[in-house]
Amino acid sequence: MRIEDAEALRRGQQMGWDDVMADAISFRRELHQHPELPWEEEQTAARIRSRLDALGIEWRACAGTGTVAKLAKDAPGRHVGLRADIDALPINEASGRDYSSTHDGCMHACGHDGHSAALMSTATWLKANEDKLPGPVTLLFQPAEEGGHGAKKMIEDGALEGLDAIFGWHNWPAIAFGKAVCPDGAVMAGNGTFRITLQGAGGHASQPENTRDPVLAASAVTMALQQIIARRITPQNAAVVSVTSIEAPSGETVIPDSAKLAGSIRIADPSDRARIDQMITEIATAQAAAYGVKADVEIFPRYDATINHGDQAGEMRAAIAADLGADWQFDQLPLPIMASEDFSYYLKELPGAFALIGADDGQGHHEPCHSPRYDFNDRLLPIVTRIYARLAGAPLPDNSTAQQT
Template sequence: MNWNDVVRESVEIRHWFHRHPELTWEEKNTASRIRQQLTAWQIPWRGCAEFGTVATLAAQAPGEHIAFRADMDALPITENAAVEFCSTDPGKMHACGHDGHMAALLGAAAWFKQQEAQLQGPVTLIFQPAEEGGHGAKKMIEEGALDGVDSIFGWHNWPALPAGTALCPDGAVMSGNGTFHMTIKGRGGHASQPEAARDPVLAAAAITLNLQQIISRRLPAQAAAVVSVTTIVADSNVTVIPESVRLEGSIRLSDPRWRQPINALIDEIATNTAAAYGVTADVEVRSRYEATINDHEAAARYRQAIQAELGEHCHESDLLLPIMASEDFSYYLNKVPGAFALVGMAEDEPDGAVYQAPCHSPEYRFNDRIIESVIRVFCRLAGVTAPAGDK
């Protein structure tokens, strides 16, 4: 294939992935399509973490062993985007662009194979399932996906950034996260006799308000963190004070050192507030992903490749970093040096529309035009030649 064929086929593959989304730890057909493509291009691969795939080119080359990663899973969202290749499975959608991530890495794989003699060291391609809360990266590492790898690079499309821009900072680029789950237990009763009950609804409302002091009053202003109550469930009747309330929420933090204090404060505040209302709070705090923190040298190398492709001003943006979304790419960066980039994709369409819907929206649309740019950046990182393109 020539370069144009690689780009065209990558876009076509992306559309196939988009039509056939599969949820976390269900990526059977997605894995099969990836493996069929690698086999057709005579790229050796092995299965990893059930639906994951690890492929390596120039395995015996003596230089640095670098890896690239793409995530695979879709989301439980019903698509509402006006695209010709809409999801064929109601309630499932590639609403985060993982279809585009896979397509770009497959395109890079095809070109790397044709330029394999140029590779100075081994290049590993990691197709990873279960990024959306499933800790797929952790499982891939446990099954040897990083064996022998010296450095790793990944990316995420970002609709809030214009196409032609990309951010790859030193240090944190995405935040760590966690969740909290609590049951507020009281004593149910008649709504007309609140004094005979112990109202868990009132206590849950107070806990929700009091949790806001964690960020505003209990952490230093320099700590970038978020505590959000996202669920309050009090199944009851309009004349009944319920026995219990379920309250849940999300934690985001840009620096791992704030995790323990935040977790402890959630427990302390919920427990003490509940006691003040004559009820109890059973609290569970669960850690999910750590912050995605770039290695300085790897980030500088990534930025150089991005700027060579997109132009020297491509990093100019008013987007505040780290963003508060999370990524399990952090598992890889805790094992080997590497870097993660946010690649912009918002631009005007010929019909006047603009890509604005964020990731995880039913109206989200991936921008196919950025696939070629990402393949080119990967080529620069791997040290292979790609035809000159327009900046």
């Protein structure tokens, strides 16, 4: 951080809303240029902690590269937690932006740089109004959301101690800018992955009768697994089973000894997980046996569904409506979406809510998360800062500029 930037943050009491927002955009783009993979977010954590120090906000390291910061810790009211994720993805950036990643093979392709910048601008605004907060506020800058179970590690390291409620959000390019979703119940699905190793007996391609062909068995297993949702799970239950890779490297005239399948599971109802896991094992084993091949099935549960609590979801909807207006709800997105979030860990521990806030403003922010062409919409930063400030009970600026989105 530049010396003048640190000095500006130290003058947080004097920073106007527009200054806070300009700084948020600058910080977001700084993070975007320096992405780090899950559990490797050392420099990202250092940048976050340096700004918290400049603001005079108390913090502690949590789960290694995570950071937990507190404001108004002695205030008598409800203790609210606000969360951002900080990790990036192993993707080569192709957005063409002048603030593109400087790290080959690593990119903020899911907007966690924007989530972190929004929480930092919230920190700046709350610090400037700390004496007006009705209760304590904990800010969670969480590592390793992208498959690393960072939320679980944060909880194990005491990140939720003393909290009464927690709130989070994710930018969503499939939703129009100015719209959002925050339902009671499930907003995002649970997920899991599986690997199936098919062990046969290879041989010459001209004599398949003398082999036990794992490639043929892999094809049969793939086709059968794709029928789970169509024929074994009721259509009313949102679920997905996708075989995403088949590996059986060999020569053109050689039937290999083994083949490997891998895939993804998505569930909206947690009670479907065990049933689907069992069906994958049973179907793979039976199909393989029909071809004289042995199947070894490994299933890896990842995240549970992100399920909002009704009271807190209603509170978050009110905060969103106060900013986006009465027509803010996006009704063209079937819920829950089948992507997953480790914010689910927090919602299993205490009341809270999670929202998806639209990013597509017709100005190039339609690229989906995890695309190499993705770009976070900086116009979301003031919106989310105001939503978070409302949830924390902080006053908001009353000038018209601050209300523009």
